[in-house]
Amino acid sequence: MKKVYRKKDLSWGLILFTWLNIGIQAIVPLTYAFVPSQASAAGNTKFLKGSADKATLDTKTYTLATGETTASVAQKYHMSLEALRKLNQFRTFARGFDHLQPGDELDVPLAPLPAVTWAEETPVPASASKEDLQAQKIAGIASQAGNFLANSPRGDAAASIARGMATGAASTEVQQWLSQFGTARLQLDVDNKFSLKNSQLDLLIPLYEQPDKLVFTQGSLHRTDDRTQTNLGMGMRWFNDGYMLGGNTFLDYDLSRDHARMGMGVEYWRDYLKIGANNYLRLTNWRDSKDFADYQERPANGWDMSLEGWVPALPQLGGNLKYEQYYGKEVALFGKDNRQKDPHAITVGVNYTPFPLLTFSADQRQGKAGQNDTRLGVQLNIQLGTPWQHQLDTSAVGAMRTLAGSRYDLVDRNNNIVLEYRKKEVIHLYTADHLAGYAGEQKSLNVSINTKYGLERIDWSAPELLAAGGKIVQESIDNYSIVLPDYNFDSANGNVYEISGVAIDTHGNVSKKAKTTLTVTQPAINTTTSEFTPVKSTLPADTVAQQTLTLKVKDIQGNPVDIGEDEITVTSNNAQENSGAKVSALQRQDSGIYTLVVTAGTGTDVIKITPSARGANFASASVTVEADGTTAQIKALEVVSDNAAADGQATNQVKVTVIDANGNPIPNHVVSFSADNGATIIDNATTNANGAAVADLTSVKASEVTVTAALDNQVTKTVKTTFVSDDKSAMVAELKVVSDGATADGKAENQLKVSVTDANGNVIEDKPVTLQAEGGVVLSTNSVTTDKDGTATFNAMSTTSGTFKVTATTNGYSKTASVVFVAGGVVGVKSTLAADKSLIASNGSSAISLTFTAHDNHNNAVTGLTVAFEPNGVEGKISTVSEQDGVYTATFTSTKTGVGTIGVAVNGTRLEELTAVDAGVYSSTLSLSVNVNS
Numbered sequence: 001m002k003k004v005y006r007k008k009d010l011s012w013g014l015i016l017f018t019w020l021n022i023g024i025q026a027i028v029p030l031t032y033a034f035v036p037s038q039a040s041a042a043g044n045t046k047f048l049k050g051s052a053d054k055a056t057l058d059t060k061t062y063t064l065a066t067g068e069t070t071a072s073v074a075q076k077y078h079m080s081l082e083a084l085r086k087l088n089q090f091r092t093f094a095r096g097f098d099h100l101q102p103g104d105e106l107d108v109p110l111a112p113l114p115a116v117t118w119a120e121e122t123p124v125p126a127s128a129s130k131e132d133l134q135a136q137k138i139a140g141i142a143s144q145a146g147n148f149l150a151n152s153p154r155g156d157a158a159a160s161i162a163r164g165m166a167t168g169a170a171s172t173e174v175q176q177w178l179s180q181f182g183t184a185r186l187q188l189d190v191d192n193k194f195s196l197k198n199s200q201l202d203l204l205i206p207l208y209e210q211p212d213k214l215v216f217t218q219g220s221l222h223r224t225d226d227r228t229q230t231n232l233g234m235g236m237r238w239f240n241d242g243y244m245l246g247g248n249t250f251l252d253y254d255l256s257r258d259h260a261r262m263g264m265g266v267e268y269w270r271d272y273l274k275i276g277a278n279n280y281l282r283l284t285n286w287r288d289s290k291d292f293a294d295y296q297e298r299p300a301n302g303w304d305m306s307l308e309g310w311v312p313a314l315p316q317l318g319g320n321l322k323y324e325q326y327y328g329k330e331v332a333l334f335g336k337d338n339r340q341k342d343p344h345a346i347t348v349g350v351n352y353t354p355f356p357l358l359t360f361s362a363d364q365r366q367g368k369a370g371q372n373d374t375r376l377g378v379q380l381n382i383q384l385g386t387p388w389q390h391q392l393d394t395s396a397v398g399a400m401r402t403l404a405g406s407r408y409d410l411v412d413r414n415n416n417i418v419l420e421y422r423k424k425e426v427i428h429l430y431t432a433d434h435l436a437g438y439a440g441e442q443k444s445l446n447v448s449i450n451t452k453y454g455l456e457r458i459d460w461s462a463p464e465l466l467a468a469g470g471k472i473v474q475e476s477i478d479n480y481s482i483v484l485p486d487y488n489f490d491s492a493n494g495n496v497y498e499i500s501g502v503a504i505d506t507h508g509n510v511s512k513k514a515k516t517t518l519t520v521t522q523p524a525i526n527t528t529t530s531e532f533t534p535v536k537s538t539l540p541a542d543t544v545a546q547q548t549l550t551l552k553v554k555d556i557q558g559n560p561v562d563i564g565e566d567e568i569t570v571t572s573n574n575a576q577e578n579s580g581a582k583v584s585a586l587q588r589q590d591s592g593i594y595t596l597v598v599t600a601g602t603g604t605d606v607i608k609i610t611p612s613a614r615g616a617n618f619a620s621a622s623v624t625v626e627a628d629g630t631t632a633q634i635k636a637l638e639v640v641s642d643n644a645a646a647d648g649q650a651t652n653q654v655k656v657t658v659i660d661a662n663g664n665p666i667p668n669h670v671v672s673f674s675a676d677n678g679a680t681i682i683d684n685a686t687t688n689a690n691g692a693a694v695a696d697l698t699s700v701k702a703s704e705v706t707v708t709a710a711l712d713n714q715v716t717k718t719v720k721t722t723f724v725s726d727d728k729s730a731m732v733a734e735l736k737v738v739s740d741g742a743t744a745d746g747k748a749e750n751q752l753k754v755s756v757t758d759a760n761g762n763v764i765e766d767k768p769v770t771l772q773a774e775g776g777v778v779l780s781t782n783s784v785t786t787d788k789d790g791t792a793t794f795n796a797m798s799t800t801s802g803t804f805k806v807t808a809t810t811n812g813y814s815k816t817a818s819v820v821f822v823a824g825g826v827v828g829v830k831s832t833l834a835a836d837k838s839l840i841a842s843n844g845s846s847a848i849s850l851t852f853t854a855h856d857n858h859n860n861a862v863t864g865l866t867v868a869f870e871p872n873g874v875e876g877k878i879s880t881v882s883e884q885d886g887v888y889t890a891t892f893t894s895t896k897t898g899v900g901t902i903g904v905a906v907n908g909t910r911l912e913e914l915t916a917v918d919a920g921v922y923s924s925t926l927s928l929s930v931n932v933n934s
Contacts, residue, residue, distance in 0.1 A: 235249070235267075837904070861885050
């Protein structure tokens, strides 16, 4: 239980007196209430109970030897590991009980035990339990009674104590029940109407646990600032030798007002030290506020860092430090009625725990603009079921400060969603941003108003303007204008006035301040009659060329106006930041006449120079720094487009870039071009603003062309470009018979070559050509593709002798050639011998007509043979043999009678096999039979 007081209500003397009073009230009743009962109850109660015949258990210090662990020591003394852990629960270990190493000390029984049971495992006699419980209850009641009697008891105080006892008991019971699931913290704050205002429930539940890690979830439900809020998060803690690292993330949700916020946090703990940091980011935006009319609210972004530590040598003494920072214009860190911009708070506190039963604390929270509070508290920690002497044992405090003892502690964060507020803009006032004019001129303020409730009035503020003789003229409720005052040469503000106004609606809402800046120009200076010359000028980028600019300041009548050099401001805007051009300071030459010098740099640039004085801008002048044409050189000559068709129309393009000695592109510079191999190109071209010029060239010859670019200073550069054959005009230029007269045997081949060119005779490579032949001629392929010379060869075969046409076609153009196939050697079985009759008279005039048809193996007629008809067994005369298309004829006459045969010899060789056809008398495969009668 805590008592909270605010520093602003207490003096330091009263604070010290209160501390003393609290200590006396807390300790004295406890002493009277607890000591008799608890001391007597604890007289025979030991922390560790042995067997029934042994009422006490003495211990000794044991040092672990090499190879020993806590488990082996527990087994050695006939104890469970958990029993040994409880025996040492008030000892503090640097690495924790589970990580003891050889040389570490711990408490063990004086001698091995037959069996060990713990106090909570052994039923406590009913009388003893009741006596201890009663004593603790009496102690709690006595403590509260002492506080009550020492603070002028009244009826409402008695009711408050009753509610506190009830809620405390309820909190204890619920918290003990929830603790079976994890770490639970329940705060029930019941007011005199028995509402749960400012009550809070926190619960941490482990989800996954290993000795070196813990995954958990933590939830909270609380009622704060009349808002019911819930928090749900997950986190993980890594335990290492001597420290813990943790991370967590939370979702905070306001059930009452639908605000949502995300939080992310980190933890770093050691024995006697806890460090934490949290970041809070809103997830929802502005919503209408229930706290104030015409206001909106949303979660404020922020973060905090906390540090809590205790003195290892004196674990009873501890301190804490916390810094909170939130962002926004009206953030309610110290409550909705104390809103601040980007508030922060630093909390410094100390606590002292002489023994586990009692803790004193003091916290000082300091914020911006004097916001602060002081919290003084005393907390009574009654550990039910724990013997009295242990609750008063100062050595037991150390275990509370270790990592093992805080493994399941709740995440330290601000579960309350801190809100940022803003006034809804229900009325808006707009005026002109800037007005300028001459003295006495009336200018409208261009007032525009948007309002929810209707305009009541506009309050203006312009003390300097009114003091200088200016006026604010109201033409209607929402229409105002300004009458400019005279120009003041001695004015400290440069004759610039600020007019501000706020609009107020019929409900008293005030708009944001609208501001108008008013400048009174000097009538004596007239920018129209004033001069800044030359307006335009040009310099070469050679670092030495200079241009002088002259400013003549005049009034409206054209008379010079002499003002100080320091009153004239010269603004120069360079198109190129690194050109190196320089603008000198302005210098006075005569009354109202001022000059400055512009020096060229190494780079091209356009420098716009604008002088101004007394709020008036004079006309600008520009100085153009161009590339130095006298040092022109060709930076590059490159091919832009290549491989155009050599048709005399398609173009290749080259581009030349001309720069000066400093690398600046030179515009408007003439470049000459030439090309070889009969290509046509323009004679010259002029560079553009980037120093580049392009030239197109054509050719009717497919070849590589060298293009030369030249400047007038004899600087040249060359580049090669290529024209290719015009595939679109591809045609068969020639179909030539390379070898002819092959035998028509289906094997011997004639060879042909086709040539493809474009319309200008340029050979075309890789051009497909389709092939056709007549008369049963067989080609080696139906199509060919030309080689780099534009030609392709193919073969033709036939089994039929004769002259045949072969056609080659590409791109719709064809050429035809004739090939000749000749018959092969005469073959007897394919040839025939015939006679018109087989019987004639031997009168020398009667004749037998003989016909020999010569065929080769494929039945082709064989011509050009030397054929002889040879009679055998009969005498007679063979006429001269004649031949037509392979048919050989002659006649046989005789003057002598007889019977015989007539055979055929070809080229002097008698055919041994042939087909003979007679007149129906006799036939033979060797010869014809004839009969000659008288």
